[in-house]
Amino acid sequence: MQTWKSYLDSNQERFLAEFKAFLSIPSVSTLPENKGDVLNAAHWLASRMTDAGLEHAEICETGGHPVVYADWLHAEGAPTILLYGHYDVQPADPLELWQSPPFEPEVRGDRLYARGASDMKGNVLVFIHAVEAHLRTSGRLPLNVKLIVEGEEEIGSPSLPKWIEENQAKLACDYAASSDSAQISRDLPTVIVGTKGMCGLQVDIKTGGTDLHSGLAGGVVRNALHVLTDMISSMHDPDGRVTVAGFYDHVVDPSDAERQMARRIPVSGDVFRQAIGATELVHEPGWSVTECTWFRPTLEVNGMWGGFQGDGTKTVIPCEAHAKITCRLAANQDPDKIRELIRAHILAHTPSGVEASVTPLPGKADPYLMPETHPALSAADAALEKVKQAAPIHMRMGATVPVLGTFKNLLGVEMVSLGFSGLADGLHAPNESVDLGQFYAGGHIYCSFFEHLAK
Amino acid sequence: MQTWKSYLDSNQERFLAEFKAFLSIPSVSTLPENKGDVLNAAHWLASRMTDAGLEHAEICETGGHPVVYADWLHAEGAPTILLYGHYDVQPADPLELWQSPPFEPEVRGDRLYARGASDMKGNVLVFIHAVEAHLRTSGRLPLNVKLIVEGEEEIGSPSLPKWIEENQAKLACDYAASSDSAQISRDLPTVIVGTKGMCGLQVDIKTGGTDLHSGLAGGVVRNALHVLTDMISSMHDPDGRVTVAGFYDHVVDPSDAERQMARRIPVSGDVFRQAIGATELVHEPGWSVTECTWFRPTLEVNGMWGGFQGDGTKTVIPCEAHAKITCRLAANQDPDKIRELIRAHILAHTPSGVEASVTPLPGKADPYLMPETHPALSAADAALEKVKQAAPIHMRMGATVPVLGTFKNLLGVEMVSLGFSGLADGLHAPNESVDLGQFYAGGHIYCSFFEHLAK
Known part of the structure; x- marks a missing residue:
């Protein structure tokens, strides 16, 4: 038969x-x-x-x-x-x-x-x-x-x-x-x-009604790009860990068996690095490249813009600045909760006199x-x-x-x-x-x- | 007569x-x-x-x-x-x-x-x-x-x-x-x-050959916008002082007579604030609004951009990021020297594996x-x-x-x-x-x- x-x-x-x-x-x-x-x-x-x-x-x-x-x-x-x-x-x-x-x-x-x-x-x-x-x-x-x-x-x-x-x-x-x-x-x-799951949001910073002349107002008004860069910079520590309070709270560490499986992946870091076209791989201390990719959530700024982007010089103090942020979420993280934690971080890092609006981006996934x-x-x-x-x-x-x-x-x-x-x-x-x-x-x-x- | x-x-x-x-x-x-x-x-x-x-x-x-x-x-x-x-x-x-x-x-x-x-x-x-x-x-x-x-x-x-x-x-x-x-x-x-004098430069950050998928490479490669925001954020302390080493070295403090004249300016901070359309005035501790404008040099990011700026979500890790920076210089500061100090600051804040190029902007003035x-x-x-x-x-x-x-x-x-x-x-x-x-x-x-x- x-x-x-x-x-x-x-x-x-x-x-x-x-x-x-x-x-x-x-x-x-x-x-x-x-x-x-x-x-x-x-x-x-x-x-x-x-x-x-x-x-x-x-x-x-x-x-x-x-x-x-x-x-x-x-x-x-x-x-x-x-x-x-x-x-x-x-x-x-x-x-x-x-x-x-x-x-x-x-x-x-x-x-x-x-x-x-x-x-x-x-x-x-x-x-x-x-x-x-x-x-x-x-x-x-x-x-x-x-x-x-x-x-x-x-x-x-x-x-x-x-x-x-x-x-x-x-x-x-x-x-x-x-x-x-x-x-x-x-x-x-x-x-x-x-x-991984996903969530994202756009941050829009407003420090005043109009861009200002840096000769007129330099040193005495907030620059929306300075506010935003401080804010973005505050979201990771020097080792690349996300510093948003509570970000890792619900991440469950992988089992020993899972970590052992990650170690069996035969692709070396350098082969991976060359394959993706990065000049260097950097990752959270204590986790290998594969482990970071598999187990660790990320927060990335996907785009950012503000002020003058043309040729030459424009001595303007921008009153608006914008960033798009998405996170890849590890098992047990909730996209809505993570979005709320990031929103809270943004609001906590918004100086007086500055308006920060936070808008969810489409593409939420568990x-x-x-x-x-x-x-x-x-x-x-x-x-x-x-x-x-x-x-x-x-x-x-x-x-x-x-x-x-x-x-x-x-x-x-x-x-x-x-x-x-x-x-x-x-x-x-x-x-x-x-x-x-x-x-x-x-x-x-x-x-x-x-x-x-x-x- | x-x-x-x-x-x-x-x-x-x-x-x-x-x-x-x-x-x-x-x-x-x-x-x-x-x-x-x-x-x-x-x-x-x-x-x-x-x-x-x-x-x-x-x-x-x-x-x-x-x-x-x-x-x-x-x-x-x-x-x-x-x-x-x-x-x-x-x-x-x-x-x-x-x-x-x-x-x-x-x-x-x-x-x-x-x-x-x-x-x-x-x-x-x-x-x-x-x-x-x-x-x-x-x-x-x-x-x-x-x-x-x-x-x-x-x-x-x-x-x-x-x-x-x-x-x-x-x-x-x-x-x-x-x-x-x-x-x-x-x-x-x-x-x-x-x-004031003036000098400026453009910073171009490159972390790899191509933008990367945040699901593929998230957490293990440098994000050019993260590098640039850390760099920009490092250029001021929380009080708004420029932290570029040597930046204030040649600034000569105004005489008592000059500071007294600055105090005679009858425009109140609030009138000035409303006139320029800022939501709040912020300035270096120890210097009034007028004194900052008159006597203190500034460093401002005039524009910044990188990654995805369109509608919606793009889960990209940008490999390039850009900023335009100009300074208004107080008496005795040399535009070329200041530009070199900023260049040195940028290079000192460029992580391994990252390429930072620094190009002078036109408009230099003593x-x-x-x-x-x-x-x-x-x-x-x-x-x-x-x-x-x-x-x-x-x-x-x-x-x-x-x-x-x-x-x-x-x-x-x-x-x-x-x-x-x-x-x-x-x-x-x-x-x-x-x-x-x-x-x-x-x-x-x-x-x-x-x-x-x-x-």
Whole structure:
């Protein structure tokens, strides 16, 4: 009897052909001229799901680009998993930097090059291959499966929360997984267990009604830029720790196991430094570069401006100054609370006679941390270890993935991030590619993941 | 026999008519369309000088707008004074804010309204009236007089230094005076004895090759705006003193007499605060508002920028940040030295791995302070006291008047600033006006000034 393993292995050629067909549809969600392509990709996907043996495939209107839904719910008594992905892609420009056209997929060596190859059309197909492999070889899945694949992730999923809220009953599940995720390397299997939250605000400083002549008023009025620089400077200590009172109060230190995992990351500081184009890495004493990125919250001024910015000299004392600040929040920090602490810091550092107004910036998100003992995490670990023959790393990261908070808040479900993109894939960049070995392995890992989760 | 006093008094009507004719010529030096008008004003002036009895009136080419020169050199054995003024004016816009057209002079109450009425066509005529009054009543002047009236002051006198350098012999003199100056009020006669110097620089901070994603690199790279705000914040102590090492080293404290004069300024802090549109006045402990403006050097950030300045949120760690800084320098400070001290401060506050480049800004000027015991100052004092019946104040100011340094450096002569503009005249603004009482008094003061200087 054929197993899902042999089924997956013997269908690689067909899977690659389909993958290329899916990648040929330029489903760029942000460009109005690609609206029809985005819809075509949704239809292609719904049809492919049905071919795989999934049922009730549906193009769900959201007000924006549609969500594609399908399910297979015949595993009586078994748990239900909700799988999440997105079929939209980033714009391809600058086109001149692509070695082969972004929507004409091309295999070079063991990699497939096309926009969306890694982020994340390949990782969406992985679900479908896993479902198909089980159904074609044993006639059933070890658990109930629901799939939702949205078309607006690359524009910030504006329609998704409302659609999930309106479809809570339809989406009810025991577990959830997203393959919009990454592996550290082929040999270092990875589950992303934590992402940072975010909050931000704009500070506007006003010291008077008009900019003043520095010969007339120099030395006797406040300069809005001096006030703002003092304020910004007061937000970090010389070692880079955030000095806003209460900022670290709810940050839970990582466990020894987590810190040990961080130490296993094989990327040296210098390689990382060069890769990101920084002249030097600096970080909080007591925490390594990886640990800072994974575990420590940050406060960054993203932009600042005031006064004269033209050529030459203008001897003006600016009466207005502005800064935009965002924080990346570690697990257990609350974006609203952090925003209030920063506001309080700003007001406490506003001298008399100065008006400081503080406006929230959009983009608020909760941090996310998968509970260490969650059965879905154990199942992902087991599947990775089985296929990759190595103990997986539980990785956190500095970036924000709002969809994790959305699922937790609206469906009450934890979400395993188990995907197969790699650091060298050039996501969002020209010549995006995917390691085909990782793409094929993905089907095996999800097949095994389903089995472990059903146990 | 008619005296210069009665001559000046009995010719007021004619002086007013001439003043209006001079003001009707729109000699706006910055506007190409007024180039002919500027030249017309120069010719009008040369002709008026000759009418007054001055000799050798000449339109001197400078490469830009011409200098008008004239002299009367028949006071053998007496000293020679060089009088300085300018006949160009600021643009008149915004026109809709003028109550009467800017180049159609109109008397309302005891004031004459027109562009240039106060800055400084009236103050140029004052010289001519004084010369004419002496010559018509006694047939001679008590001292030798040379007049130069330039046409480029309102655009920064770009041609003047070179022209003076090329005409040093022609301009040789014992004393110099400028009536491009002001009185505190009608009742508080004033000689401006000190003006501030200036220097400036731009700081450009670079922390890496590209802006970075705060989720990727947050907490482990330097943020150029954090570096710059720390740097700027380090330049003042909490009391507003400049902390750049050596900044105050060459500042000479004012004499008790000077501090007493500063205390006689009748403008209260609150009136000044409201007039300039500041919400609060703040100043160095131990120095009053007036004393800070007069005696204390300043360091101001005139503009600053970096990172994202658009609407909404961009979670970027900026790799570049920029600031423009200028200083107003007190007497005895050297602009080049101060610039070097600030550069050293910036470099000392540049963390490892960060590139700070420091570029001089144009507009360098020496501070100017008239020696307290200079005979020209005593003569100005005596003339003011005689006409105004009150002891004059020796005032310094926060603004920079480069022409004072130009005369001192190129002709080796100190310059008395004795002019009759007032704080309420709206210089450079719509509805510029002059107090006609001050205009008429100006002739008396210069007649007396000549006599005292000749003693």
